[in-house]
Amino acid sequence: MSSPAVVALRAVTKAFPNGTRALDGLDLTVRRGEFLSLLGPSGCGKSTALRLIAGLSRPSGGAVVWGDGAPKAAPARGDLGVVFQEPTLMPWASVAANVRLPLQLTRRADVAEPRVRAALARVGLDGFAEAYPRELSGGMKMRVAIARALVTDPALLLMDEPFAALDEITRFRLDNALLGLWQELGKTVVFVTHSVFEAVYLSTRIVVMTPRPGRVAADIAIDAPFPRSETFRTSAEFAALCRTVGGALADAMGETFA
Amino acid sequence: MSGSPAEPAPAGMPPVGAPAEADEARPWRARLVRFGLPLLALALGCVAWELVVWVYAVPAYQLPSPLAVATTLVEDRALLFGSLLVTLETTAYGFALAVLGGAGLAILFSQSRLLETMLYPYAVILQVTPVVAVAPLLLIWLPQPVAVLACAWIVAFFPMLANTTLGLHSVDHNLSDLFALYGASRLQRLVRLQLPAALPMMLAGARIAGGLSLVGAVVAEIAAGSAGAGSGLAYRIAESSYRLNVPRMFAALILLSVAGMAVFGLLSLASWLILRRWHESALSRGP
Ligand SMILES: Nc1ncnc2c1ncn2[C@@H]1O[C@H](COP(=O)(O)OP(=O)(O)O)[C@@H](O)[C@H]1O
Ligand SMILES: [Mg+2]
Numbered sequence: 001m002s003s004p005a006v007v008a009l010r011a012v013t014k015a016f017p018n019g020t021r022a023l024d025g026l027d028l029t030v031r032r033g034e035f036l037s038l039l040g041p042s043g044c045g046k047s048t049a050l051r052l053i054a055g056l057s058r059p060s061g062g063a064v065v066w067g068d069g070a071p072k073a074a075p076a077r078g079d080l081g082v083v084f085q086e087p088t089l090m091p092w093a094s095v096a097a098n099v100r101l102p103l104q105l106t107r108r109a110d111v112a113e114p115r116v117r118a119a120l121a122r123v124g125l126d127g128f129a130e131a132y133p134r135e136l137s138g139g140m141k142m143r144v145a146i147a148r149a150l151v152t153d154p155a156l157l158l159m160d161e162p163f164a165a166l167d168e169i170t171r172f173r174l175d176n177a178l179l180g181l182w183q184e185l186g187k188t189v190v191f192v193t194h195s196v197f198e199a200v201y202l203s204t205r206i207v208v209m210t211p212r213p214g215r216v217a218a219d220i221a222i223d224a225p226f227p228r229s230e231t232f233r234t235s236a237e238f239a240a241l242c243r244t245v246g247g248a249l250a251d252a253m254g255e256t257f258a
Numbered sequence: 259m260s261g262s263p264a265e266p267a268p269a270g271m272p273p274v275g276a277p278a279e280a281d282e283a284r285p286w287r288a289r290l291v292r293f294g295l296p297l298l299a300l301a302l303g304c305v306a307w308e309l310v311v312w313v314y315a316v317p318a319y320q321l322p323s324p325l326a327v328a329t330t331l332v333e334d335r336a337l338l339f340g341s342l343l344v345t346l347e348t349t350a351y352g353f354a355l356a357v358l359g360g361a362g363l364a365i366l367f368s369q370s371r372l373l374e375t376m377l378y379p380y381a382v383i384l385q386v387t388p389v390v391a392v393a394p395l396l397l398i399w400l401p402q403p404v405a406v407l408a409c410a411w412i413v414a415f416f417p418m419l420a421n422t423t424l425g426l427h428s429v430d431h432n433l434s435d436l437f438a439l440y441g442a443s444r445l446q447r448l449v450r451l452q453l454p455a456a457l458p459m460m461l462a463g464a465r466i467a468g469g470l471s472l473v474g475a476v477v478a479e480i481a482a483g484s485a486g487a488g489s490g491l492a493y494r495i496a497e498s499s500y501r502l503n504v505p506r507m508f509a510a511l512i513l514l515s516v517a518g519m520a521v522f523g524l525l526s527l528a529s530w531l532i533l534r535r536w537h538e539s540a541l542s543r544g545p
Contacts, residue, residue, distance in 0.1 A: 054439060077439075077441040078440060082435075082439055084432045084435075088432040090433065090450075092454040092457070092535075092536045101436075104446075105437065105441065105450075134536060134538075
């Protein structure tokens, strides 16, 4: 019944040259179309896991396997979008030029203009193509980063605590917007967060990680139907799920959930 | 399974309002204070200077009055401005060569660690050896105009090299990861990431280099001294000093410092024009 795997981490270990073992025996399968959240306290290796999937670093042990087991190379450039914790925009380039970058780097500049416009429209930044990053608020910069990640139409979207630095109101708004995009575009999303509430609100599945070394402590499906909205956020079901997930997180950290 | 972004689709995120116009207007009063006060101080200084010369009857060969200097400036204008042009030309060529050479070498270094390790020490040697000490040697080896140009180049070269090197290395790590994610080539990385990131540092380097190449040109002209066949402004200063023509010395000196300020001002303006859309250093934060 489960959909095919997009990528799997098999007994992945990551040790840094300074001796830190960020991950030790991490097993994780990302399935097509799911909204998977990695939840854990900071320092438990969430970013490290995401960077391994993105191919930005190599595992010290174990393997990153793409597709359904059949040996297949890493995805083509542009088949993977990443949103970092900071917006990570080029300050010297306009919003449109920032969003255009992935297309230029993957040599698809010929199709750039309509795609850039569509990506900006998707994140609600129609009128801002010629603005510069410094003229935008934190939330708007994050929207640009999301538009940039979407512009190559990747099948898999990796997001590393993208809204952690934003105020709660902006964050809720972007959570809703992100859910809208996910439903509409049918992408697979791996979303890193340290917020139980955000994870429960957004995800179809939550993987709770233990700190030092990082591995999977709990794997919890969130079956609440979509679309989700403020009604879900204030429901008894939401509260119960948060308690379950919060309990799993507390267990993972070896504490009692207050 | 996923829709193409090229298709018109209902926006997933609610739109935000149109960008606000940045207010450019600055009260004239602030400008008056900023530019008027230094000018006022300068004028007061000149008046005091004139009074001192007049009250104590200081002879012109010791300290000429501002009026005497101004008169000399007007009377010797053909000679002095001709010399100014010569010095400025040397400065401009020295500066241009320093910018091209410094930035070019820094780019080369950024592409090859080996070259950087091999050649950087020589750049440092060039920098730490005082140009005054090198100038006589260059004057023996090279025809005088070339030697003067070489001095202007030597002193301006290193700030450009050092700043560009630092700038090329100070790329945001996440942006660097983003370029890696999309498989950027070395050239794409250099042109689209490293050079734009280095631009503010390069412009700061150019600002320093401009002033320094003037210094280099002056030092070499002085070193050439009376033996030289040159006609630059510093040569005029040396010449006037032998003839005890102190008012002309002052006039030439003033022209030199005005030229230095003009070079710095021009380069600052260029830097501001280039960076004003995006860099923190060029943002106005209101009065
Ligand atoms: N480049 C690195 N070198 C050394 N240690 C690192 C490096 N990156 C991460 N770490 C360490 O690995 C652990 C996991 O880090 P990270 O994946 O960033 O955690 P998280 O994203 O969950 O907060 C931390 O203890 C961190 O200090
Ligand atoms: Mg992290």
